[in-house]
Amino acid sequence: MDYKDIVFLYTNFSLFIAFVIVLRNYLQFPKELKVISWYVFLSVIIQSSSQYLAFQKVNNLYLLHFFVPISFICFSIFYQKVFESFLNRYVLWLIMCLFVVFSLLNSLYWQTIETFNSYALSLESVLLIIYSLSLFALLLNESVRIEKKEILSSLRWINAGILIYYTSGLLIFYFGDLLTRFSKVRFEISWLFHSFIYIVQFICISIGLWKHPKN
Amino acid sequence: METSEELNFLNILLPLAGIIFLIVLGVIFMYQQFRKNIIRQQLEREEIKNQYQKELLHTTIRVQEDERKRIASDLHDELAAALSIGYMQLTQLEDEKEFNPQKIAQVRELLQTTLASTRRISHELMPLQLSRLGFEKALLSLLEKAESVQPIQTNMAMSSNCDELPWIIEVTLYRMYSELINNTLKHAGATTIDISILRKSDQLFCRYADDGKGIPEKLLHKGLGLKNIESRVQTLDGKLEFGNSDEGGFYCKIIVPIETNNQK
Numbered sequence: 197m198d199y200k201d202i203v204f205l206y207t208n209f210s211l212f213i214a215f216v217i218v219l220r221n222y223l224q225f226p227k228e229l230k231v232i233s234w235y236v237f238l239s240v241i242i243q244s245s246s247q248y249l250a251f252q253k254v255n256n257l258y259l260l261h262f263f264v265p266i267s268f269i270c271f272s273i274f275y276q277k278v279f280e281s282f283l284n285r286y287v288l289w290l291i292m293c294l295f296v297v298f299s300l301l302n303s304l305y306w307q308t309i310e311t312f313n314s315y316a317l318s319l320e321s322v323l324l325i326i327y328s329l330s331l332f333a334l335l336l337n338e339s340v341r342i343e344k345k346e347i348l349s350s351l352r353w354i355n356a357g358i359l360i361y362y363t364s365g366l367l368i369f370y371f372g373d374l375l376t377r378f379s380k381v382r383f384e385i386s387w388l389f390h391s392f393i394y395i396v397q398f399i400c401i402s403i404g405l406w407k408h409p410k411n
Numbered sequence: 412m413e414t415s416e417e418l419n420f421l422n423i424l425l426p427l428a429g430i431i432f433l434i435v436l437g438v439i440f441m442y443q444q445f446r447k448n449i450i451r452q453q454l455e456r457e458e459i460k461n462q463y464q465k466e467l468l469h470t471t472i473r474v475q476e477d478e479r480k481r482i483a484s485d486l487h488d489e490l491a492a493a494l495s496i497g498y499m500q501l502t503q504l505e506d507e508k509e510f511n512p513q514k515i516a517q518v519r520e521l522l523q524t525t526l527a528s529t530r531r532i533s534h535e536l537m538p539l540q541l542s543r544l545g546f547e548k549a550l551l552s553l554l555e556k557a558e559s560v561q562p563i564q565t566n567m568a569m570s571s572n573c574d575e576l577p578w579i580i581e582v583t584l585y586r587m588y589s590e591l592i593n594n595t596l597k598h599a600g601a602t603t604i605d606i607s608i609l610r611k612s613d614q615l616f617c618r619y620a621d622d623g624k625g626i627p628e629k630l631l632h633k634g635l636g637l638k639n640i641e642s643r644v645q646t647l648d649g650k651l652e653f654g655n656s657d658e659g660g661f662y663c664k665i666i667v668p669i670e671t672n673n674q675k
Contacts, residue, residue: 282448283441322430326437333442337449370427 203391208243210398215240217405226347228277229408232354232401235270238263239398258309264316265299268292268323271358275327278351281343282334291323314369321366328359346409353407357400364393467645470638485532493525538585546573546581550588550606557592557604568607576615580667583643584608584617590636591619591663599623599661610669617665625655 218233225233242263249256272292276285299316307313332355334340341348368390500518504511534540540549547569554565588606595601601623609616626637637653640663644651649667656662 279445281452282445284444287444318430322434323437325434326441329434329438330441330445333438334445337445339449339453366430370430371423 214402231274317369321362350404353404357397361397489528620662622660
């Protein structure tokens with residue numbers, strides 16, 4: 197078995213676990229976890245479509261141009277719900293709208309749909325790193341921990357998954373253009389690393405979803 | 412060559428440094444906003460708590476004043492009136508200088524009535540049943556009284572280790588249950604009342620439930636009787652939860668620490 201096949205298998209497996217947990221428990225999830233479930237659904241759709249297109253030897257990069265703004269919308273709604281009583285809700289809505297507009301303009305003019313949209317991905321990563329670090333800072337406060345005690349464990353795991361994936365990913369997305377100019381091997385190593393952090397992200401999300409409040 | 416490499420290095424590193432700076436700035440901004448809102452919420456919570464404490468204090472004072480008024484009126488209308496009639500009758504007997512067995516019987520009857528009134532008033536001040544019968548039997552007697560007033564079925568379960576509770580807890584719980592039973596009989600139209608008292612290590616878990624029509628939502632935090640119960644629970648450093656149960660009817664749960672009340 198080629199190492200690419202192994203990575204492919206584990207990536208799909210981690211996504212599959214999260215998908216099964218979502219299917220089994222969606223109705224019991226609180227609003228915050230329901231939004232994360234949408235992200236899991238979106239990831240399943242994008243992942244299966246991109247693999248089908250890759251199998252057909254068709255360029256699948258344009259899927260990323262849809263995935264980036266929609267995934268950012270999911271995460272923005274998630275953080276908006278978590279920060280609900282601690283931050284003016286319009287702040288996150290405004291950032292979300294501005295990002296979607298930027299992503300659209302980027303796909304239309306600067307990095308067209310057949311190229312890798314590293315600008316949008318990098319900006320998405322920066323914003324999500326800010327949100328996830330802010331959530332960890334917020335959870336240091338005891339009164340917040342008491343308020344969120346039922347969902348605290350889920351929040352920690354999901355937030356950790358987001359922080360790990362987007363912090364490590366930022367470097368790959370940031371140096372995305374640069375990496376394509378290097379040798380093919382280095383490019384493949386960097387994307388192998390990307391797959392690894394993608395798996396870590398979905399393991400964290402799966403644990404977070406699994407630890408949802410039971411009552 | 413060296414300058415070009417340095418330039419390349421700067422071209423890559425400077426934007427990265429900028430990105431990290433942006434992230435740090437973003438986190439600081441968010442944290443400041445959080446802090447502001449958390450402090451605001453804490454102040455609001457304190458305000459609500461203070462307001463609530465004030466209301467409880469007012470209720471306690473009002474209940475005390477009502478009780479004093481009732482005792483004063485009982486003493487004035489029953490005892491004082493009966494004693495002044497007795498005094499007048501005795502004065503008349505003294506003036507007559509003749510033995511009048513009918514009048515003496517009247518005075519004796521009057522004194523008996525006065526004695527009964529005194530017993531009733533003192534019983535209301537301090538439940539005699541509680542000291543005579545003990546906590547469990549006193550509660551059972553309360554329930555028996557309720558059954559005799561209305562066609563209602565009552566059930567009581569009490570764990571065997573509840574026989575040596577501090578006096579303050581017994582009196583307070585007796586009064587609370589008395590108030591709750593009274594409320595059920597007056598307003599609920601219930602067919603059953605369930606009481607359970609369970610002692611687990613250092614805590615007493617008390618429950619009261621009926622299957623009546625429950626308490627209207629608007630009265631849930633306004634009723635004087637319930638506020639009275641809240642203030643009583645607070646004097647015991649206990650926790651109180653009440654409301655309408657899913658099956659219908661009213662429920663009330665009280666948790667009382669035993670050790671802290673032992674010193675009172």
